[in-house]
Amino acid sequence: MRHCIYPGTFDPITYGHLDVLARATKLFDTVTVAIALDTTKAPLFSADERAAMIGANLKKLPSVRVVTFSGLLVNFATQQKAAAIIRGLRAFSDFEFEFNMALMNRHLDDRVETIFLMPNEQFSYTSSTLVKQIAKLGGDVRKFVPANVAAALRKKFKA
Numbered sequence: 001m002r003h004c005i006y007p008g009t010f011d012p013i014t015y016g017h018l019d020v021l022a023r024a025t026k027l028f029d030t031v032t033v034a035i036a037l038d039t040t041k042a043p044l045f046s047a048d049e050r051a052a053m054i055g056a057n058l059k060k061l062p063s064v065r066v067v068t069f070s071g072l073l074v075n076f077a078t079q080q081k082a083a084a085i086i087r088g089l090r091a092f093s094d095f096e097f098e099f100n101m102a103l104m105n106r107h108l109d110d111r112v113e114t115i116f117l118m119p120n121e122q123f124s125y126t127s128s129t130l131v132k133q134i135a136k137l138g139g140d141v142r143k144f145v146p147a148n149v150a151a152a153l154r155k156k157f158k159a
Helices: 015-027 047-055 073-079 092-108 128-136 147-158
Strands: 003-008 030-036 064-069 084-088 113-117
Touching: 003 015, 003 073, 015 030, 015 084, 015 113, 030 047, 030 073, 047 064, 047 147, 073 084, 073 092, 084 092, 092 113, 128 147
Parallel strands: 003 030, 003 084, 030 064, 084 113
Antiparallel strands: none
8 A cells, every 4th residue: 555645734725735635646545644733834723723624625535634743754754654755846946945855854764755746837826825815915815725724714814
């Protein structure tokens, strides 16, 4: 059984994330979406809220499960018996950071591969950060995130 980890903060999940996730399910028997708890980012949504938003969008992807993790990603991947880590690349500017991270993970544990997947080009400019900024300023984010995420963003920013 081929298994991979798709890590991130997913704060919030976007259609770009879901596109990469769907692509990963074509390559692996099971995919674990791993929500990072140890991050330098200050998330808008709690880990439980993020997991619920992701889970609500997995009806067409039964081979996917959602968990949280802390600590080194490569250690988590090894504990989960994952063959690979999936990383999405939206633009060339993402490559240098992701490449260095992949090399470091390989140095820490060369049994876990990193696979880069590109989302559909219509999502190449979408990021969680931009989506949050648009929502905070009252913009319509329904083109970038599922309906449940758009509703959660509206609720967060009305409070």
